[in-house]
Amino acid sequence: MSDSLVVGLDVGTTKVCALVAQASEQGLNILGLGTAESRGLRKGIVVNIESTVESIHRAIKEAEAACGVSIKSVFVGIAGGHIKSFESFGATGIKGAEVSEADIERALDAAKAVYVPLDREVLHVIPVEYTIDGEGGITNPLGMSGVRLEARVQIVTGSVTAVQNLVRCCEKAGLEVLDIVLEPLASALATLTESEKEEGVVLVDIGGGTTDIAFYRDGVLQHTSVVAIGGNHITNDIAIGLRLPVDEAERIKKSYGVAVLDMESRESVDIMVAGREQKSIPIGYITEIINPRCEELFEIVKKELTEAGVYDKAAYGVVLTGGASQLRGMQKLAEAVLGMPVRMASPKGVSGLEDLINDPKYSTGVGLLLYGLDEVQQPVGYGDIFGNILKRMKDWVMGFIGGK
C-alpha cells in the first residue's frame, strides 16, 4: 500500500464501509469503496467480534477489488451511547515572562482533575478557550504574557472496553489501526463549512443505531455526544406496529415512510403481512407509527443541547446528515422540534466516485479520510495501539482543535 493512500473504515451499526483515497496536494481522490452489511454492533458498539470481523473483511475485500490495492492500515471511527462530553476548567500560574508549553500542559492537567465514574475513562481533553488574567477568548496562548492562565476544556469520556473491542476487530481482520476518530467529529469534517463552525452550528448525524451530535462555535468543537437512537428504531417500530418482518419494515420505511404528520399522503400501500398475504394500509398509518419516534429523537437532541448550554448559540442552526436523515419529512420535523433552520448535508471535500459517495450515509467515512489526509501530510509515529490509544485520541483532538 503506497504511503499516499488513505483508508477510512466506518464500522457502523447497519453497514461497514471502507473508503480508499489517493492523497495529493490537490486533496483527496477516492479510488475505491467497499460496503458490507453490519451485524455485530448494537447502538454503535461492537457486541459480536466474529460477525464484525467478517463484515470488516468483506468491506475491505470489496474496496481492494475496486481499486486494485492491498489495504494494510486504516483510520477507524468510534461512536456509541457511551460517549459523553462535559465542560471543565483549570488554572495555573504562568511561570516565566510568557506562556510556555509547560504552562498550557499544567492548566490542562488542572482541568482534567475531575471526578469520572469508575466505569468511564477520559478519552479526550479538548481545549475550547484560554483566559489570561481575566481576558478570555484566546485559542492559542503560547508566547503571550501574563500571570494566571485558565483553560476551558471539553472532557470526552467513553468506555475503554468499547474502544478496545473495535481495535481488536480491525486487528483480527488483518488491519493496523492508524488512529481512532470520534464519529461525530469525522462527520463534521466532511459536512460543515468554516463559517458554520465559526458562527455556531449543530451537526446531527442520524445513523442506524446512533445519532451523533457535535456543536461548533468560534471554529472549535464545544460539545459532543452520542444518542443511542437511530433509523433501526424507526424500522423496528414499523415491524412491531404492523407485525412485519424487519426486512419488509425497512423497505416500507424507505419507500413510504414520512416523519411529519402533515406531509403524509392519503394513498394506501400494499404490504406483506407475516411474509405471505398482501394487505393494503393507508400511508398515514405508517406516519403515525414513525412520527413519535422521530419527534422523540429530536426532543432528546434538544435536551442534550440545552443541558450543555449551547442550544441558543447555534446561529447557523442544524446540519443533518447520516443515512436515516433521508427519511422524508425529517428536515421539516427537525426544524419544528428544534426551532432552528436545518440544512441537509452529504459529504464534501473529496473528488472521485462522486455518484456513489454523494450520500449522507458516507459522511463519517469521508470525514475519516479527511482526517487521515492531515495525518499523512503531518505523520505521527505509530506505536503499540493499545498502549497509545487514549493518548493518541487525545492528541488528535488537540491537533484538530489547534487548526490542523
Ligand SMILES: Nc1ncnc2c1ncn2[C@@H]1O[C@H](COP(=O)(O)OP(=O)(O)OP(=O)(O)O)[C@@H](O)[C@H]1O
Ligand atoms: N432513504 C432512506 N429513508 C429512510 N431511512 C433510510 C434511507 N436510507 C437509509 N436509511 C436508514 O439509515 C440508517 C443507516 O444509516 P447509516 O448508514 O448512516 O448508519 P450506520 O453508520 O450503519 O449506523 P451508526 O452510525 O448508527 O452506527 C438505517 O436505519 C436505514 O434504514
Ligand SMILES: [Mg+2]
Ligand atoms: Mg454511522
